Amino acid sequence: EPEVTQxxxxxxxxxxxxxxxxxxxxxxxxxxxxxxxxxxxKVEFLVxxxxxxxxxxxxxxxDQFSVERPxxxxxxxxxxxxxxxxxxxxxxxxxxxxxxxxxxxGPGTRxxxx
Amino acid sequence: xxxxxxxxxxxxxxxGENATMNCSYKTSINNLQWYRQNSGRGLVHLILIRxxxxxxxxxxxxxxLDTSKKSSSLLITASRAADTASYFCATxxxxxxxxxxxxxxxxxxxxx
Numbered sequence: 001e002p003e004v005t006q007x008x009x010x011x012x013x014x015x016x017x018x019x020x021x022x023x024x025x026x027x028x029x030x031x032x033x034x035x036x037x038x039x040x041x042k043v044e045f046l047v048x049x050x051x052x053x054x055x056x057x058x059x060x061x062x063d064q065f066s067v068e069r070p071x072x073x074x075x076x077x078x079x080x081x082x083x084x085x086x087x088x089x090x091x092x093x094x095x096x097x098x099x100x101x102x103x104x105x106g107p108g109t110r111x112x113x114x
Numbered sequence: 115x116x117x118x119x120x121x122x123x124x125x126x127x128x129x130g131e132n133a134t135m136n137c138s139y140k141t142s143i144n145n146l147q148w149y150r151q152n153s154g155r156g157l158v159h160l161i162l163i164r165x166x167x168x169x170x171x172x173x174x175x176x177x178x179l180d181t182s183k184k185s186s187s188l189l190i191t192a193s194r195a196a197d198t199a200s201y202f203c204a205t206x207x208x209x210x211x212x213x214x215x216x217x218x219x220x221x222x223x224x225x226x
Contacts, residue, residue, distance in 0.1 A: 031212065043157070043202065043216040056213055091157060095212070102147060103204075103214060107156035 002026040004106035006092050012112045013082055021077045021109045023092030032075045033093040033103065034067065036060070043091065049075065082113045119217050120203055126223040133190045135220040137203030138183075144206045146179060146186050147214065150199045157202070160188075165208070190222075198224045 005024045013019050025032050034046040047057045049067055064080045075094075079086055092106045120137050127133050137146070148160040163170045163179045163186065170177045176189040190197055200221050204214035 033213065035214075035216075042218055043204070043214075045213040045215065048213055058213075089154075093214075102159050102162045103212075104159055105149070105157040110154075 004092055004094055004104050006090075006106035006109050008109060009107065010110045010112070012114065015084060015113055016081050019079050019082055019111065021079075021090050021092075021111070023075045023077070023106055024073050025075055025092065025094030026096075026104060027073070029094035029096050029104075031095045031097075032067075032069070033095075034077045035091045035093065035105075036088040037091065037108075038085075038088045046077075046090075079111075082111075084113050087111055087113045120201070120220045122220060123218065124221040124223070126225060127193060129193055129195055129224050129226050131193055133193050133197070133222055133224075135188045135201050135222070137186045137188070137217055139186075139203075139205045139215075139217075140184060141205070142208040143181070144208050144212070146177075147204045147206070148175075148177060148186075148188050149202045149204060149216075151202065151219070152199045160201075193222075193224045195224050195226050198222060 007022045032049040035043050037043045045058050047061045047067055048055045066078045068076050089108045089110050091108045093103045095101045095103045143165050145162050145164045147162045149157040150160055151157050161172050161177050163177050174191045179186045200219045202216050202219045204216045206212050
């Protein structure tokens with residue numbers, strides 16, 4: 001069964017460093033998302049991406065965040081200058097075309113900022 | 115309460131019993147999706163129910179949706195130890211961009 005994959009599974013970085021989290025969505029999906037979950041809290045929406053552009057972003061997704069689909073398979077989230085409060089589990093999700101389709105999530109990248 | 119609130123927050127039952135979790139939300143929706151999350155792991159999609167549907171089944175799972183009450187329930191029948199996890203509802207708001215708003219989750223523990 002097709003699945004969303006994410007790398008790395010765990011990333012430790014120092015405050016102020018840049019990180020890139022990588023995702024490979026399900027191959028025939030065209031809608032992509034990033035969410036995050038701070039330990040013990042709700043899963044929160046960050047950004048949605050379709051047709052090579054951001055379609056919606058949350059208040060969390062400020063100028064230090066960016067997303068890119070550099071080729072036909074990868075979808076990345078970059079955090080330019082990490083802060084302690086960026087420590088969280090980051091989930092990538094994708095869904096198929098059409099309306100009212102399921103969003104499938106990857107296993108997540110645990111980001112720890114020290 | 116916030117969009118997507120589950121209750122109870124925690125539930126412990128004996129293996130073989132049925133488990134029911136509820137979710138309430140505030141805005142009109144296109145669909146509601148249920149996910150399972152094992153501790154510290156990814157989100158596994160369980161079932162999607164559309165706003166024009168009232169009930170849906172998948173294996174041992176039964177989901178209901180009452181749009182007039184803005185609530186949904188997830189029933190897991192004949193529970194197994196492997197069902198121990200956190201369960202979240204997530205709503206796709208009508209008129210939105212299909213971003214999901216998650217609830218706080220129900221922590222389900224199945225006692226062998």
